Amino acid sequence: MFELAIWWDWLSLGVRWLHVITAIAWIGSSFYFIAMDLGLRQVPHLPPGAYGEEWQVHGGGFYHIQKYLVAPENMPEHLTWFKWESYSTWLSGAALLMIVYWAGGELYLIDATKTDLVLWQGIAISAASLTVGWLVYNALCKSGLSERPTLLMVLLFTLLVAMGWGYTQVFTGRAMMLHLGAFTATIMTANVFFIIIPNQRIVVADLQAGRKPDPKYGKIAKLRSTHNNYLTLPVVFLMLSNHYPLAFGTQHNWIIAALVFLMGVTIRHYFNTVHARAGNPRWTWVATTLLFLAIILLSMAPLSQSDYDAEEARALTPREQVFASAEGFEDVQDIVLGRCSMCHSREPGWPGIAHAPKNVLLETPSEIAAHAREIFLQAGVSEAMPPANVSWMEPEERAAIAAWYRTAAN
Numbered sequence: 001m002f003e004l005a006i007w008w009d010w011l012s013l014g015v016r017w018l019h020v021i022t023a024i025a026w027i028g029s030s031f032y033f034i035a036m037d038l039g040l041r042q043v044p045h046l047p048p049g050a051y052g053e054e055w056q057v058h059g060g061g062f063y064h065i066q067k068y069l070v071a072p073e074n075m076p077e078h079l080t081w082f083k084w085e086s087y088s089t090w091l092s093g094a095a096l097l098m099i100v101y102w103a104g105g106e107l108y109l110i111d112a113t114k115t116d117l118v119l120w121q122g123i124a125i126s127a128a129s130l131t132v133g134w135l136v137y138n139a140l141c142k143s144g145l146s147e148r149p150t151l152l153m154v155l156l157f158t159l160l161v162a163m164g165w166g167y168t169q170v171f172t173g174r175a176m177m178l179h180l181g182a183f184t185a186t187i188m189t190a191n192v193f194f195i196i197i198p199n200q201r202i203v204v205a206d207l208q209a210g211r212k213p214d215p216k217y218g219k220i221a222k223l224r225s226t227h228n229n230y231l232t233l234p235v236v237f238l239m240l241s242n243h244y245p246l247a248f249g250t251q252h253n254w255i256i257a258a259l260v261f262l263m264g265v266t267i268r269h270y271f272n273t274v275h276a277r278a279g280n281p282r283w284t285w286v287a288t289t290l291l292f293l294a295i296i297l298l299s300m301a302p303l304s305q306s307d308y309d310a311e312e313a314r315a316l317t318p319r320e321q322v323f324a325s326a327e328g329f330e331d332v333q334d335i336v337l338g339r340c341s342m343c344h345s346r347e348p349g350w351p352g353i354a355h356a357p358k359n360v361l362l363e364t365p366s367e368i369a370a371h372a373r374e375i376f377l378q379a380g381v382s383e384a385m386p387p388a389n390v391s392w393m394e395p396e397e398r399a400a401i402a403a404w405y406r407t408a409a410n
């Protein structure tokens with residue numbers, strides 16, 4: 001009843017559910033506002049201070065929207081703020097990061113074939129990198145570079161690529177992609193929390209006091225929101241990538257991530273232009289397709305034998321030691337090699353499986369011990385693996401896995 005592994009997995013699903021919902025709300029409202037903003041029309045007879053208007057129809061009614069560039073003349077009676085979409089996405093994402101990559105750090109965060117970091121050091125790098133990244137980015141934006149938005153964008157891209165490369169030096173491929181996404185999303189939420197909303201508050205306070213708000217606040221917010229606009233799509237890709245080992249499970253994963261950021265720009269550029277009725281730049285789709293093809297080619301680099309050798313040679317972590325020395329491990333090892341390794345190996349033998357699914361490798365004792373909880377959940381207490389029981393796993397074998405896991409976990 002109180003088996004930690006089971007409760008933990010449900011917690012993970014619950015938080016993930018929340019995170020996806022809040023992210024839909026955030027990105028959905030962000031897409032909506034960008035498209036509306038670009039679609040505004042300058043018509044005669046707008047009220048003083050208004051820049052454009054738009055009519056929309058949705059859900060059985062008509063909406064009439066007008067945009068005031070700096071602020072209306074007087075403080076409106078009702079004002080809806082859009083900020084919790086962003087904050088709750090970041091908060092739930094941070095919780096999910098802790099559940100999957102900090103608590104599960106030995107398996108998902110630190111790559112033991114690359115560094116000797118212990119868990120708390122990996123966690124410290126994870127947390128510090130997200131904070132420092134924002135500080136660097138914010139300093140760049142506040143320097144004179146804000147007058148040169150294109151150069152600023154190029155520097156931001158360079159920063160992201162450098163971070164991606166840096167993460168690969170210590171983290172697993174999954175953790176690298178995910179952290180790069182989290183790093184980017186942290187910039188986006190911090191833009192809302194530290195810049196856009198506080199500036200908006202100053203404008204509101206000015207209005208309430210009867211002062212004329214300074215247009216510079218709107219300009220600063222616009223720069224940050226433009227960055228957020230171009231970063232949105234890559235973040236979603238990076239977050240999803242951990243389900244696709246071809247994206248993260250190669251040594252070129254940081255280059256793949258860099259190309260994904262460029263795809264984010266080419267795709268957004270198309271929609272930004274079309275929504276602004278400024279043309280139909282089809283070349284962006286050619287560029288996007290070429291970038292995607294380059295990514296696919298990069299993912300085909302074979303997994304190296306040296307990776308396998310390094311895995312075999314490395315010392316077991318204390319946690320892995322517990323599972324590897326627990327009663328029943330030898331049997332479990334035979335079961336896994338017989339029922340799982342045809343798919344979960346560096347060179348899968350199962351037709352149609354070109355790369356170990358989810359990059360879960362179950363070949364060496366260290367890998368089997370490291371994945372103890374996953375093996376228990378996927379093939380001990382549930383029948384999720386093997387898919388459709390294609391390798392004819394017997395109930396006694398599942399029982400043996402569950403018994404081994406429970407012995408070691410206690």
Ligand code: HEC
Nearest residue numbers: 339340343350357358360374375378379385386387390391
């Ligand atoms: C026929 C090929 C095949 C066999 C055999 C197989 N798996 Fe898998 N495994 C897959 C595929 C495909 C996925 C990815 C499923 C998905 O994307 O949801 C996967 C995913 C997994 C995952 C990751 C689950 C997640 O959501 O992160 C684990 C852990 C796993 N398998 C363990 C095992 C174990 C243990 C066995 C043996 C008892 C086994 N697999 C046998 C194909 C296989």
